[in-house]
Structure formats: structure tokens, C-alpha cells
Amino acid sequence: xxxxxxxxxxxxxxxxxxxxxxxxxxxxxxxxxxxxxxxxxxxxxxxxxxxxxxxxxxxxxxxxxxxxxxxxxxxxxxxxxxxxxxxxxxxxxxxxxxxxxxxxxxxxxxxxxxxxxxxxxxxxxxxxxxxxxxxxxxxxxxxxxxxxxxxxxxxxxxxxxxxxxxxxxxxxxxxxxxxxxxxxxxxxxxxxxxxxxxxxxxxxxxxxxxxxxxxxxxxxxxxxxxxxxxxxxxxxxxxxxxxxxxxxxxxxxxxxxxxxxxxxxxxxxxxxxxxxxxxxxxxxxxxxxxxxxxxxxxxxxxxxxxxxxxxxxxxxxxxxxxxxxxxxxxxxxxxxxxxxxxxxxxxxxxxxxxxxxxxxxxxxxxxxxxxxxxxxxxxxxxxxxxxxxxxxxxxxxxxxxxxxxxxxxxxxxxxxxxxxxxxxxxxxxxxxxxxxxxxxxxxxxxxxxxxxxxxxxxxxxxxxxxxxxxxxxxxxxx
Numbered sequence: 237x238x239x240x241x242x243x244x245x246x247x248x249x250x251x252x253x254x255x256x257x258x259x260x261x262x263x264x265x266x267x268x269x270x271x272x273x274x275x276x277x278x279x280x281x282x283x284x285x286x287x288x289x290x291x292x293x294x295x296x297x298x299x300x301x302x303x304x305x306x307x308x309x310x311x312x313x314x315x316x317x318x319x320x321x322x323x324x325x326x327x328x329x330x331x332x333x334x335x336x337x338x339x340x341x342x343x344x345x346x347x348x349x350x351x352x353x354x355x356x357x358x359x360x361x362x363x364x365x366x367x368x369x370x371x372x373x374x375x376x377x378x379x380x381x382x383x384x385x386x387x388x389x390x391x392x393x394x395x396x397x398x399x400x401x402x403x404x405x406x407x408x409x410x411x412x413x414x415x416x417x418x419x420x421x422x423x424x425x426x427x428x429x430x431x432x433x434x435x436x437x438x439x440x441x442x443x444x445x446x447x448x449x450x451x452x453x454x455x456x457x458x459x460x461x462x463x464x465x466x467x468x469x470x471x472x473x474x475x476x477x478x479x480x481x482x483x484x485x486x487x488x489x490x491x492x493x494x495x496x497x498x499x500x501x502x503x504x505x506x507x508x509x510x511x512x513x514x515x516x517x518x519x520x521x522x523x524x525x526x527x528x529x530x531x532x533x534x535x536x537x538x539x540x541x542x543x544x545x546x547x548x549x550x551x552x553x554x555x556x557x558x559x560x561x562x563x564x565x566x567x568x569x570x571x572x573x574x575x576x577x578x579x580x581x582x583x584x585x586x587x588x589x590x591x592x593x594x595x596x597x598x599x600x601x602x603x604x605x606x607x608x609x610x611x612x613x614x615x616x617x618x619x620x621x622x623x624x625x626x627x628x629x630x631x632x633x634x635x636x637x638x639x640x641x642x643x644x645x646x647x648x649x650x651x652x653x654x655x656x657x658x659x660x661x662x663x664x665x666x667x668x669x670x671x672x673x674x675x676x677x678x679x680x681x682x683x684x685x686x687x688x689x690x691x692x693x694x695x696x697x698x699x700x701x702x703x704x705x706x707x708x709x710x711x712x713x714x
Contacts, residue, residue, distance in 0.1 A: 239595040273340035291675050294589050295629070300393045306529035307535035314571040315523075321566075322701040329699045332407065334382065336640070336659065336668075337695045343571045343667030343688040344372060352397060353397030354418035356600060359666055362430045364418040366442040368386070371689025373397070373449040378692035382699060394453065398463035401446075402470045410472040411438040427605075437485035440476055440497040444506025448564060448705075451512045456708035470515060481521030482507055499549060499568070500527055500540035501557035502703070507571035510559070512710060523570055530612050533584035537611055544614045544625060553611040555596040556690070559641035563694055564650070566703030568712065579642055583609055583650040591674050594638040594654050595620075598670045598683040601681070608632060633671035633680045636662050637690035644694045 347356040353371040379392035413423035425434035454464035507520035558575035595609040638656035
């Protein structure tokens with residue numbers, strides 16, 4: 237979750253052009269230039285191509301949709317239908333779905349760094365987080381299993397990547413820095429110059445995701461098991477957990493802060509990755525004790541009671557952690573019943589507003605460059621905010637990865653509309669755009685590793701017909 241990613245000020249884009257400093261603004265400018273060659277066939281995110289409702293009316297409905305407290309979920313419902321298998325789904329990718337996968341892989345073809353095996357988080361910008369590198373691992377596995385690339389290419393790329401991860405410089409010699417230059421392996425800051433060293437701490441959430449994917453690779457490919465274990469041994473994991481919770485670090489005014497990380501959703505998902513490696517994350521996996529429910533358009537949606545006011549951290553309710561948990565673990569970290577409600581609330585919003593809704597966090601092609609498009613956060617329904625808490629509801633967008641993920645998991649008439657909208661409106665020559673702004677009625681033309689990686693692994697799940705940890709043979713009890 238590269239939530240703090242920001243490009244440097246616009247004036248630095250000139251330096252990037254003449255001096256070789258690649259910035260996020262350059263990447264975005266390039267996106268906008270290239271995108272002029274592509275027509276958007278629908279201007280409003282709803283299948284009827286009508287003008288929909290006025291923004292003011294939608295805002296009013298969104299506010300009125302919230303009722304505290306929402307209907308909870310009975311205990312027995314939390315433990316049923318946990319692992320989603322696709323009946324008769326093995327090997328059933330359609331030509332249309334294969335084309336989607338190939339298009340997603342084109343992002344990685346354009347942004348892979350052969351020197352290290354690491355991938356740019358954002359198109360054309362040499363910066364990478366461990367969250368996005370996990371997306372690259374997922375994309376590489378998916379591309380191989382979908383026969384988009386050869387075995388030789390897969391083994392070459394995966395070997396180089398794992399070698400790098402097992403030898404790269406670490407923050408204070410302990411754990412991967414939050415951000416690196418993927419060409420030089422220099423630790424850097426979010427959105428900063430890519431040749432200026434900056435050790436800024438580690439993210440437990442990011443490392444939890446990559447830990448999970450190391451397990452998948454090691455289990456599926458026996459010749460890769462030793463290299464994946466070498467990555468884990470390279471890390472000094474002792475400070476990742478404390479009293480059953482996950483901890484990360486940040487450097488503020490030159491001083492290190494050691495903070496508990498995660499709220500309901502990502503906390504549980506990332507903790508499961510650590511559980512597979514034997515770390516004590518019992519408290520982080522607890523999805524009941526901190527959960528409450530808010531009614532949104534009549535659906536009782538789970539949220540974390542630890543919010544910005546009482547804990548200092550935002551309690552975003554997002555689609556992505558539930559989608560990732562479903563396709564990767566089969567809802568082992570979070571109850572499927574929670575995911576059911578989160579999808580149902582978004583469909584209910586569509587029924588009332590005629591605006592297709594599939595919200596989660598992601599990069600933008602304009603300031604503030606990264607937002608959390610939430611169902612609920614810090615007491616506010618349907619708020620889109622930066623990590624500072626500032627609202628950007630005018631930049632709420634339908635997420636491509638969320639739309640594809642919900643559809644492959646649930647296959648309902650509503651998710652079919654989401655899926656078709658993405659195919660029609662969000663294709664670029666370098667992958668899939670991140671989404672479509674519902675107020676601006678235009679694509680969010682940011683191109684990222686995470687968006688395209690999630691799309692690829694979701695389609696792999698569709699082909700193999702079972703959660704990816706199950707498919708790969710990961711020992712679930714370890």
C-alpha cells in the first residue's frame with residue numbers, strides 16, 4: 237500500500253527531461269500525451285450512458301444512506317462458505333479474458349528493470365514499494381501460468397528478482413525500506429528524486445503482502461523455494477510484530493517512530509502473510525473485537541472502530557483487501573460475509589444513483605496523486621480522502637482492479653456491468669488505466685503495477701478455479 241506516494245513538484249519535471257531524473261510528474265505527463273490516441277467510448281460510469289444524477293444529489297443520497305449502527309453478522313455466518321472455488325472453472329479463460337491479461341502484462345513489459353528484477357510502481361517513474369513488488373511477483377506468476385510468457389523468461393525474471401530481494405540494502409540493516417530506486421536499489425523517499433538516499437522506515441503491511449507471495453512462489457515452484465527462503469532470512473523480522481500485532485517504522489524529523497500498523501481489512505490480510513512464516517500475529521488476525529457496522533444504502537458494512545480521532549490512524553473501508561484475501565487465501569484472513577456486505581453496499585449505491593461503484597485506494601493522474609476512495613472512513617460515508625484526511629470527493633473513481641476483482645469472485649449481473657465498463661473504457665497501450673472519475677466523467681489515466689498486477693492474479697484465480705495459496709500448495713497451517 238504505497239499510500240504516501242507523491243511525485244515531486246511540477247518544476248522538477250523539467251530537470252527530469254534534461255537531466256535524466258524521472259519523476260512521477262513526467263510519468264503522468266507521458267500518460268496524458270499517449271492517452272490522446274485512445275477514445276473513451278462512454279463518458280459516464282453507468283451502462284445506460286445517461287447523464288446520471290447531479291453531483292449534489294448524489295452527495296445528498298450518500299449522506300442519507302448512512303445509519304449508525306448497521307446490522308451485524310451472526311457468528312455462524314462468519315465461518316461458512318469460506319473458500320471460494322469456481323465450479324468447472326479450471327482452464328476456462330475466454331479469449332476476451334486472455335486479452336485483458338495480455339494487456340495488463342504489457343505494463344510490466346514496459347516497466348521491468350532488468351538490472352534488478354524490480355518493477356516501477358508507476359509507469360515511467362523509477363520508484364518501487366514492496367507492496368508493488370509483490371504485485372509484480374503476482375503478475376509474473378500469472379503471466380507464466382496463463383502462457384503469456386515462456387518458462388525460460390519466467391525463471392530468468394523470477395530468479396533475478398529473488399536474488400535482488402535477498403541481497404538488497406535494508407533500512408538500518410533490518411528490513412526493506414519503504415521505497416527504492418528499482419534500477420540502483422538506492423533507498424529513497426516517496427515521490428522524491430530517485431538519486432537521493434533516504435531511509436524512511438519499513439511498512440509491515442507491504443511486507444505482509446510480499447511474504448504471502450514468497451510462500452506461493454516457493455510452494456508452486458520447488459526450484460524457487462530456496463531463493464524465497466533466502467529473502468525471508470535476509471530480513472531481521474523480530475521487530476515486525478509485538479504482542480500479536482504488526483509494527484512498522486517511520487522517520488520523522490530524523491527520529492524513528494515505531495507504530496502499530498493496520499486496520500480491519502489490510503491488517504488481517506497482511507497478517508496472514510506473516511502467519512504463513514510462523515510469526516505471532518494473533519491480535520492482527522482478530523476481525524471481531526475491533527469491528528462495528530454502519531448501514532450504507534441498507535447494507536450493514538463492517539468497519540474498524542479505531543479511527544483517526546481515537547487512534548490517530550484512518551479506518552478506511554476499501555474493496556481491495558477483501559478481493560486479495562478472496563482470490564489469494566479463500567477468505568482465510570477475513571470472513572467472506574464481510575466481503576459480501578461491502579460489495580452489496582456498492583451495488584445498492586448504484587441502484588440509487590445510477591453510478592457504477594467499485595471503490596478502493598489507488599494512484600491518481602493528478603494531485604494529490606494518491607487517495608483512499610472509501611465506503612466509510614472516520615465517520616464519513618463514501619468519502620475519498622488523502623492519508624492526511626483531506627477530502628477529494630470530486631476525485632472518487634471506479635477502480636479497474638476492484639471492478640475486475642469483484643466480478644471474477646462473484647459473477648453477478650452487477651459485477652458483469654463493472655467488468656464490461658472496464659473493458660470498454662480503461663484500456664491503454666501500456667496496460668489498464670487505474671479507473672474512471674465519476675464526477676469528472678473521464679478516465680483516471682494513472683498506470684500502475686498494483687492495478688495491473690491485481691487484474692492479472694485475479695484472472696489466474698479464474699483459470700485455476702481455486703484460491704492461489706491452495707492452488708500453489710502452501711501449507712495453510714504454517
